[in-house]
Amino acid sequence: MFDEFFRKQTIPGKTKIAMLIMDGLGGLPPTPDGKTELEAAFTPNLDALAEKSALGLSIPLGPGIAVGSGPGHLALFGYDPLNCEIGRGPLEALGVDFDLYPDDVAARGNFCTMDDKGILTDRRAGRLPTDESKKLIEKLREIKIEGVDIFLVPVKEHRFAFIMRGVGLESSLTETDPLITGMSPLIIKSLNEGSSRTASIVNQFVEQAQIILAGKSPANMILLRGFAKLPLVPTFSEMYKLKAACIAVNGMYRGVSRLAGMDILDVDGITLADEFTTLEKNWPDYDFFYLHFKKTDTCGENGDFDGKVHAIEEFDTQLPRVLALNPDVVIVTGDHSSPAILKAHSWHPVPLLIYSKYCRTDAVPEFGEGVCAKGSLGHLPAKHIMAIALANAGRVAKYGA
Amino acid sequence: MFDEFFRKQTIPGKTKIAMLIMDGLGGLPPTPDGKTELEAAFTPNLDALAEKSALGLSIPLGPGIAVGSGPGHLALFGYDPLNCEIGRGPLEALGVDFDLYPDDVAARGNFCTMDDKGILTDRRAGRLPTDESKKLIEKLREIKIEGVDIFLVPVKEHRFAFIMRGVGLESSLTETDPLITGMSPLIIKSLNEGSSRTASIVNQFVEQAQIILAGKSPANMILLRGFAKLPLVPTFSEMYKLKAACIAVNGMYRGVSRLAGMDILDVDGITLADEFTTLEKNWPDYDFFYLHFKKTDTCGENGDFDGKVHAIEEFDTQLPRVLALNPDVVIVTGDHSSPAILKAHSWHPVPLLIYSKYCRTDAVPEFGEGVCAKGSLGHLPAKHIMAIALANAGRVAKYGA
Numbered sequence: 133m134f135d136e137f138f139r140k141q142t143i144p145g146k147t148k149i150a151m152l153i154m155d156g157l158g159g160l161p162p163t164p165d166g167k168t169e170l171e172a173a174f175t176p177n178l179d180a181l182a183e184k185s186a187l188g189l190s191i192p193l194g195p196g197i198a199v200g201s202g203p204g205h206l207a208l209f210g211y212d213p214l215n216c217e218i219g220r221g222p223l224e225a226l227g228v229d230f231d232l233y234p235d236d237v238a239a240r241g242n243f244c245t246m247d248d249k250g251i252l253t254d255r256r257a258g259r260l261p262t263d264e265s266k267k268l269i270e271k272l273r274e275i276k277i278e279g280v281d282i283f284l285v286p287v288k289e290h291r292f293a294f295i296m297r298g299v300g301l302e303s304s305l306t307e308t309d310p311l312i313t314g315m316s317p318l319i320i321k322s323l324n325e326g327s328s329r330t331a332s333i334v335n336q337f338v339e340q341a342q343i344i345l346a347g348k349s350p351a352n353m354i355l356l357r358g359f360a361k362l363p364l365v366p367t368f369s370e371m372y373k374l375k376a377a378c379i380a381v382n383g384m385y386r387g388v389s390r391l392a393g394m395d396i397l398d399v400d401g402i403t404l405a406d407e408f409t410t411l412e413k414n415w416p417d418y419d420f421f422y423l424h425f426k427k428t429d430t431c432g433e434n435g436d437f438d439g440k441v442h443a444i445e446e447f448d449t450q451l452p453r454v455l456a457l458n459p460d461v462v463i464v465t466g467d468h469s470s471p472a473i474l475k476a477h478s479w480h481p482v483p484l485l486i487y488s489k490y491c492r493t494d495a496v497p498e499f500g501e502g503v504c505a506k507g508s509l510g511h512l513p514a515k516h517i518m519a520i521a522l523a524n525a526g527r528v529a530k531y532g533a
Numbered sequence: 534m535f536d537e538f539f540r541k542q543t544i545p546g547k548t549k550i551a552m553l554i555m556d557g558l559g560g561l562p563p564t565p566d567g568k569t570e571l572e573a574a575f576t577p578n579l580d581a582l583a584e585k586s587a588l589g590l591s592i593p594l595g596p597g598i599a600v601g602s603g604p605g606h607l608a609l610f611g612y613d614p615l616n617c618e619i620g621r622g623p624l625e626a627l628g629v630d631f632d633l634y635p636d637d638v639a640a641r642g643n644f645c646t647m648d649d650k651g652i653l654t655d656r657r658a659g660r661l662p663t664d665e666s667k668k669l670i671e672k673l674r675e676i677k678i679e680g681v682d683i684f685l686v687p688v689k690e691h692r693f694a695f696i697m698r699g700v701g702l703e704s705s706l707t708e709t710d711p712l713i714t715g716m717s718p719l720i721i722k723s724l725n726e727g728s729s730r731t732a733s734i735v736n737q738f739v740e741q742a743q744i745i746l747a748g749k750s751p752a753n754m755i756l757l758r759g760f761a762k763l764p765l766v767p768t769f770s771e772m773y774k775l776k777a778a779c780i781a782v783n784g785m786y787r788g789v790s791r792l793a794g795m796d797i798l799d800v801d802g803i804t805l806a807d808e809f810t811t812l813e814k815n816w817p818d819y820d821f822f823y824l825h826f827k828k829t830d831t832c833g834e835n836g837d838f839d840g841k842v843h844a845i846e847e848f849d850t851q852l853p854r855v856l857a858l859n860p861d862v863v864i865v866t867g868d869h870s871s872p873a874i875l876k877a878h879s880w881h882p883v884p885l886l887i888y889s890k891y892c893r894t895d896a897v898p899e900f901g902e903g904v905c906a907k908g909s910l911g912h913l914p915a916k917h918i919m920a921i922a923l924a925n926a927g928r929v930a931k932y933g934a
Contacts, residue, residue, distance in 0.1 A: 160893055164585050168893075193932060195913065196920030197542070200933035214538075218933060227934040471891070477931050479924040480893050501893060505909035 135366055138210070138519070138528075144373045147460035147525040149420045150411070153208065154447055155201060156429030157466025158482040158501065160473050162437055169428075169437060169472060170483055171500035173444040177451040178464065182485055183497040185462075188509025189481035190517060192468050198479045201429070202226055204467030205388045209422075210372070210518035211365055219360025221303075225293040228285045229383035232295065232362060234391060237303045237330060240358040241284070241294040243268065243351035244317070252313045257351040260290040268351055275340045280333050294356055296334075302327040307357035308338060317355055334359075367393025368420060372522060377414055379407045380424035389422055404446055408453045415457050423454075432470025433477075440472050461524045462487040463517060464499070481511055488524035536767055539611070539920070539929075545774045548861035548926040550821045551812070554609065555848055556602065557830030558867025559883040559902065561874050563838055570829075570838060570873060571884055572901035574845040578852040579865065583886055584898040586863075589910025590882035591918060593869050599880045602830075603627070605868030606789045610823075611773070611919035612766055619789075620704070620761025626694040627788025629686045633696065633763055638704045638731060641759045642685070642695040644669065644752035645718075653714045658752040661691045669752055676741045681734050695757055697735075703728035708758035709739060718756055735760075768794025769821060773923060778815060780808045781825035790823055805847055809854045816858050824855075833871025834878075841873050862925045863888040864918060865900070882912055889925035 159169035166172075192199045192207050193214070202223065203213030218226065221238035232238060243265060245254040260268075266286045273284055280298035287293060304323035310316070317338070322331040334356065345352045368376040370393070378389030378396050386396045395418070399410045404425050411421055425447055431439035454462065462485075469480040483504040496503045505511075509520070522528050560570035567573075593600045593608050594615070603624055604614030619627070622639035633639060644666060646655040661669075667687045674685055681699035688694060705724035711717070718739070723732040735757065746753045769777040771794070779790030779797050787797045796819070800811045805826050812822055826848055832840035855863065863886075870881040884905040897904045906912075910921070923929050 160891060164894060165896065189909075189911075194538075194920065195917035196922075196924035196929055197538075198924065198929065198931045200931055203933040213933065223934045474891060478891070479921070479929065502896075502909075505895075505911075506907060511911040 135371055138371045138522070139366070141529050141531060142371070142373045142522060142527055143529050145419070145525060145527045147419070147527060148415075149374070149461040149463070149521050149525050150454050150459045151208070151420070151422045151463040151521070152425070152447075152451075152454065153205075153422065154425045154428040154444065154464070154466050156432040156468055156470025156477065157444075158469025158471070158478070158480045159432065159440065160471035160478075160480065162473055168501045169432070169440040170444055171502065173441045173448070175444060175448040175499060177448045178485075178499045179497050181451065181455070181462065181464070181487055182499040182503075183495060184493055185485045185487040186491040186509050187494045187496060187499070187504045187507030188484045189501075189504050189507070189511045190465050190484040190514045191481050191511055192514045196479050198477045199468050200477065201384055201467050202388060204514070205385065206365075207514035208465070208467055208517060209368070209388075209392045210515055212515055216363040216365050218363060219303075220358025221294070221360045222362050224287060224291070224358070225285065225295050226384045226387050228287050228293055230283065230285050230293055230295060230387070231383040232387040232390075233297060234362050234364070235297070235301065237296045237301045237359055237361055239294045239356045241292045241354055241356050243290045244353050244355050245350040246317070246353045250316045252310065252315055252317065254350060255309065255311075255313060255355065256290045260351050262286060262289055264351070265290060265292065268345065268348070271344050272341055272354075275337055275344070277333055277336050282337060290351070296330070301330045303330070303359045303361050305331055305334065305359040307359070309355035309357040317353060320356070362387070362391050365391060369393050372420070372518065373527070374420040375418050376420040376422065377418040378422050378424070379410050380422070381407065382424070382426050385424040394422060404450050408450045411454060412457065428466070429470045432472050433475055435472050435475040437472035460488060460526075461521050463521055465517070482514075484509060484512065484517065486517070486520055486524065491524055536772060539772050539923075540767065542930050542932060543772070543774045543923060543928055544930050546820070546926060546928045548820070548928065549816075550775070550862040550864070550922050550926050551855050551860045552609065552821070552823045552864040552922070553826070553848075553852075553855065554606075554823065555826045555829040555845065555865070555867050557833040557869055557871025557878065558845075559870025559872070559879070559881045560833065560841065561872035561879075561881070563874055569902045570833070570841040571845055572903065574842045574849065576845060576849040576900060578849045579886075579900040580898050582852065582856065582863065582865070582888055583900040583904075584896060585894055586886045586888040587892040587910050588895045588897060588900070588905045588908030589885045590902075590905050590908070590912045591866050591885040591915045592882045592912055593915045597880045599878045600869050601878065602785055602868050603789060605915070606786065608915035609866070609868055609918060610769070610789075610793045611916055613916055617764040617766050619764060621759025622695070622761045623763045625688060625692070625759070626686065626696050627792075628785045629688050629694050630784025630787050631684065631686050631694055631696060632791065633788065634698060635763055635765060636698070636702065638697045638702045638760055638762055640695040640757045642693045642755055642757050644691045645754050645756050646751040647718070647754045651717045653711065653716060653718065655751060656710065656714060656756065657691045661752050663687060663690055665752070666691060666693065669746065669749065672745050673742055673755075676738055676745070678734055678737050683738060691752070697731070702731045704731070704760045704762050706732055706735065706760040708760070710756040710758040718754060721757070763792060766792060770794055773821075773919065774928070775821040776819050777821040777823065778819040779823050779825070780811050781823070782808065783825070783827050786825040795823065805851050809851045812855060813858065829867070830871045833873050834876055836873050836876040838873035861889060861927075862922045864922055866918070883915075885910060885913065885918065887918070887921055887925065892925055
């Protein structure tokens with residue numbers, strides 16, 4: 133419904149929106165009376181911006197639900213993650229930071245063990261150590277099939293991501309994994325006419341893989357399942373009339389941004405400062421910039437409270453660079469919470485700041501979970517952030533007379 | 534939708550959740566500048582727990598809607614009350630703690646008075662005293678109809694619950710109660726083909742009841758209305774993977790809990806202290822405990838402000854007993870508001886407290902309507918409380934990668 137609404141109501145403009153995402157920003161205090169990572173960080177620039185901004189908490193998907201970065205970003209971009217579910221194959225590819233394209237067909241792969249009659253005896257090849265898995269994947273990369281590029285990326289232990297890129301690939305395919313031992317791996321079949329060539333490609337690949345792995349123990353075969361493309365969603369250009377750019381170092385975020393029709397900008401380097409340099413260079417050319425900062429989440433997931441504090445402080449030192457460009461709207465938030473004390477993504481709502489000249493400020497010179505919980509944006513579903521940003525950018529027409 | 538989501542996303546665990554419900558907890562100050570019942574009560578234990586908890590207001594069904602305890606509890610248990618409406622008959626049966634089965638057809642019954650022409654002169658038989666009603670019900674229990682078991686349970690004064698159990702019963706029936714005096718009781722008609730046998734059973738029963746009651750005064754006839762089966766809802770075990778127990782003295786609450794698939798625990802006594810003793814005894818055996826305290830609502834509905842204050846203080850003195858069991862998550866709230874000055878259920882959102890080690894506290898050492906209105910849980914639909922409790926208990930898997 134909202135997609136359709138915005139398609140009709142958004143209007144072109146010359147205003148610029150910067151969405152700055154600190155991955156896994158939300159946190160928890162290490163002691164009940166303590167401060168969260170964001171509250172503990174020294175952030176004079178964020179605090180000054182907060183004073184001119186509207187504050188609130190962003191709810192990525194729903195109460196009590198911890199999301200992965202995929203659905204978390206889909207929501208930030210204004211999509212309903214439950215209406216554009218990412219299939220198992222693309223999920224595996226995004227999960228290892230593979231830079232997935234909308235027409236790629238991805239599957240979940242794993243090494244397995246067959247007996248000499250070709251019957252599966254272990255669907256996980258004894259949970260093959262990751263290092264051995266990597267060596268086998270090197271060998272499988274030698275397989276070439278005409279008309280298609282095949283990418284293999286190690287995941288963990290026996291698992292890997294399998295991606296096909298080429299013209300005319302389709303993903304309506306059965307799987308090779310019979311899901312039980314005592315049977316042979318299955319031949320891939322196409323579930324519609326358009327997929328028959330893709331089925332043939334996969335079967336060729338599996339045949340060659342079997343030859344390469346013959347005699348290896350315990351991993352003498354592979355299984356592939358969960359073939360899918362990324363879901364098809366309307367682009368930023370279609371929905372919002374925005375020319376949008378993504379500035380991210382990690383493949384996962386580039387993949388989701390490409391899905392949304394953003395241009396993926398090259399970053400010369402891997403630091404946040406490098407990302408801001410890319411932002412400055414490309415500022416005249418886009419209406420919307422999504423800039424992604426990974427370190428906050430990495431530290432959160434590693435249980436590194438101080439590291440996350442420092443990462444937030446690093447972000448704070450860069451913030452003036454975007455403000456100097458005089459953006460019309462600035463959003464600062466995260467795709468989900470990753471409290472260091474939980475070492476994981478969590479369900480907690482995420483601090484949210486929206487700045488514009490017309491944002492009706494909270495006038496609170498601080499950015500943190502506590503003040504955001506009382507902020508004037510309330511507890512806002514993440515998928516509504518884009519609407520508020522567009523409005524603040526003067527890019528939504530009045531509804532009705 | 535959310536039912537389906539939780540079926541997929543919840544994971545088993547060893548954590549324990551205690552949901553403590555003070556019926557009709559929310560209140561109003563007797564004077565505009567005064568305190569509500571909860572704010573006026575001396576509650577050192579609740580206040581100390583509040584300081585370590587996240588606070589908010591629970592919205593039972595929707596803005597401006599006062600709910601009964603049935604829908605109020607369905608929402609607390611995570612169901613959408615509008616999608617699982619409990620018919621009037623089952624509600625009456627649940628209200629007297631009748632162990633209703635999913636295929637039972639229940640109706641609300643009452644004794645009435647007819648004149649010698651069979652015209653209703655009093656639809657309530659002079660509000661027949663409960664004791665006399667019980668004696669008449671004993672006589673009506675002698676009625677036997679082939680192929681069906683019929684249960685009659687006294688409720689209060691002229692009212693009783695009427696339950697049919699057997700194969701192939703359906704509840705699409707008209708009612709015998711014309712709702713006004715000056716008319717005769719109506720013959721039951723089936724509203725679809727499947728219900729015609731059930732209609733015939735009810736008409737046979739009413740005929741025989743009329744013979745048994747002939748000559749009695751004032752109760753010489755019965756009226757039946759509100760035929761329905763229980764709504765079918767997924768259980769706590771199915772939805773949340775929780776082994777759940779109900780601790781409640783009053784039948785209504787036991788009935789709604791049974792609907793949710795909870796075990797109904799015996800309480801040796803009728804006081805709140807007795808309920809907490811049951812909680813302590815059964816603590817090792819369940820993942821989830823729902824404990825219900827009626828007195829707050831009774832006082833509210835009676836307009837007894839001080840009585841409600843004392844009831845809340847009674848709850849406060851018992852609270853340490855559950856905390857001593859070291860629960861992972863504690864929820865304290867009500868199923869609706871019952872302000873003493875209104876002498877009725879009201880639409881006001883209900884104070885809500887959720888404690889866990891990971892709840893992101895409000896750090897406010899107070900539990901009351903005022904502080905809860907500013908709490909970090911926001912104004913939360915009651916049906917989302919279970920999601921947040923499950924998340925805090927580490928029982929919800931991450932969605933997506």
